[in-house]
Amino acid sequence: MDTTTFLKKTIGGVTQVEPALTPPPASTEQKSFVKKTKLGSSRSKKREIPEGLWIKCPACDALVFDKELDENLQVCPKCQQHLPIASRERIHSLVETCTFQEMDAEMVSVDILKFASYKSKLDRDRKATMLKDAVVTGVGKIGTHTVALGVMDFRFMGGSMGAVVGEKLTRLIERGTEGGWPVVIISTSGGARMQEGAFSLMQMAKTSAALAYHAKHRHPYLSVLTNNSYGGVMASYAALGDLILAEPGAMIGFAGPRVIKDTTHADLPPRFQTAEFLLDHGLIDAIVPRKEMKARLITYLDYFAAGKKYAAA
Ligand SMILES: [Zn+2]
Numbered sequence: 018m019d020t021t022t023f024l025k026k027t028i029g030g031v032t033q034v035e036p037a038l039t040p041p042p043a044s045t046e047q048k049s050f051v052k053k054t055k056l057g058s059s060r061s062k063k064r065e066i067p068e069g070l071w072i073k074c075p076a077c078d079a080l081v082f083d084k085e086l087d088e089n090l091q092v093c094p095k096c097q098q099h100l101p102i103a104s105r106e107r108i109h110s111l112v113e114t115c116t117f118q119e120m121d122a123e124m125v126s127v128d129i130l131k132f133a134s135y136k137s138k139l140d141r142d143r144k145a146t147m148l149k150d151a152v153v154t155g156v157g158k159i160g161t162h163t164v165a166l167g168v169m170d171f172r173f174m175g176g177s178m179g180a181v182v183g184e185k186l187t188r189l190i191e192r193g194t195e196g197g198w199p200v201v202i203i204s205t206s207g208g209a210r211m212q213e214g215a216f217s218l219m220q221m222a223k224t225s226a227a228l229a230y231h232a233k234h235r236h237p238y239l240s241v242l243t244n245n246s247y248g249g250v251m252a253s254y255a256a257l258g259d260l261i262l263a264e265p266g267a268m269i270g271f272a273g274p275r276v277i278k279d280t281t282h283a284d285l286p287p288r289f290q291t292a293e294f295l296l297d298h299g300l301i302d303a304i305v306p307r308k309e310m311k312a313r314l315i316t317y318l319d320y321f322a323a324g325k326k327y328a329a330a
Contacts, residue, residue, distance in 0.1 A: 191230075
């Protein structure tokens with residue numbers, strides 16, 4: 018008897034799991050009285066739901082068909098929670114078909130500090146994500162606009178910024194400046210990559226300097242913050258957008274709420290560090306649901322392009 022094998026989706030990637038339907042061994046004796054499974058018991062639920070086809074939403078506990086989640090760009094259709102999305106999936110949702118030309122796809126970290134177990138972690142995440150590091154950069158078209166687009170990926174070492182992320186983004190920004198194109202960076206990061214020590218921190222200055230040069234040439238930069246955007250990324254390029262957008266519910270800050278609470282010994286206000294809180298307090302300009310992101314980016318890019326034409330006339 019053939020059985021169907023399902024692929025289990027995890028944050029780390031795709032792994033093969035046990036067949037969902039296991040045929041009974043041929044030698045099993047057929048008993049005349051079979052104990053009935055109680056309706057609604059956890060055991061019967063387990064049998065009805067093949068592993069890997071359904072994903073439990075971490076926010077509302079709803080079971081969502083994973084194909085439905087894919088079609089909905091990893092946004093829970095029940096509660097609209099924005100779950101992590103792979104960088105390539107996000108690029109696909111934003112750029113016009115076949116227009117994205119990736120840059121520096123082969124750039125890899127060299128583990129210059131020989132930091133304990135760093136190399137094995139890099140290997141693990143490379144295998145799991147099929148990425149070389151935590152950002153994918155390139156030039157593509159969003160609507161009619163050519164843009165230099167960088168998209169971070171949280172699955173690769175928590176989207177941490179080491180020398181590769183910093184260098185790839187700096188080259189991207191410089192390419193945008195040369196081409197006279199807007200730069201769009203979609204961030205998700207736990208912060209600087211501790212395994213690269215001061216080399217990670219230097220990326221903050223490098224990316225910021227490239228953006229200052231880009232601004233000097235009066236080209237726009239749009240920063241999109243997604244869950245979560247923290248640390249050295251938030252303290253550099255992610256906070257420097259001419260427009261700063263965020264996805265609903267994204268957690269955004271420098272240090273996490275627990276660290277701030279422990280340091281200041283003060284009670285933090287409700288919704289502290291959420292995109293909604295930061296919109297109310299002026300750090301970000303708009304909250305845009307993932308499914309509307311492309312249309313909204315086109316609107317803003319139209320606006321910047323029209324302004325440029327007006328200034329040149
Ligand atoms: Zn949900």
